[in-house]
Amino acid sequence: TPNESSIEGNLESAGTAHGWRNIIRKRKDEIMRRTTDAEEKKNIEVDIRKTAETQLIVAALIAAVTFAAGFTVPGGYDNNHGPDNGMPVLVRKAAFKTFVITDTIGMIFSTCAVFLHFI
Template structure:
């Protein structure tokens, strides 16, 4: 009896409402990371010569890590948006949940990549002031402690939903 009550709680309409919120989050991540890809940490070399227009910090390891994690965040959030669009026409609860879970997991990983991009980009820019760079990075890493608790809840909920 309880399983039937739980199943009724998650109707296609409820799933679509939650997807709408996730779609906004995925679009924001895609937008922010896209903009960050062009607004390079440290800026561009404006001096005439072979490096004109190139990112100033291109050779820094932290900058390379920023570029990779920023790209991962943008690609995964864009993939999540596409999954939500492809799943939108479905009326079947199980198909909706399948698309919802796939896209939601991509948004979660994109969020982690976006935070890592922030941390590495900030470190690249503040590297000359190492103490400040480390303080900002350590403070930013508090996200992962909070995130760890939230992700446990999310995966437990996903397991419960898939078993209904």
């Protein structure tokens, strides 16, 4: 309480000796502080592991989506017989080129994140 701490402060500034009860209480407080520090370190380690697992799941999902998007291109494929048969319809559009580049970057970074998790 505030009163106890101000009284203790006044007594300490006056140079009085602590009673046994106060010495034992301070030792218990130090022991409790040490155990809470150890528990806090353990909790931090658990939180880091949970965060890493969550990031692994997100990276795996992004890799799966970008892989699927690479095969199901926007606009579909050209089914007409001729030299462009099987090519994406939007192959000459800037938006399609941007899609391919960003899809590739997403795939590379997400697979790197998955592999780095296991290293």
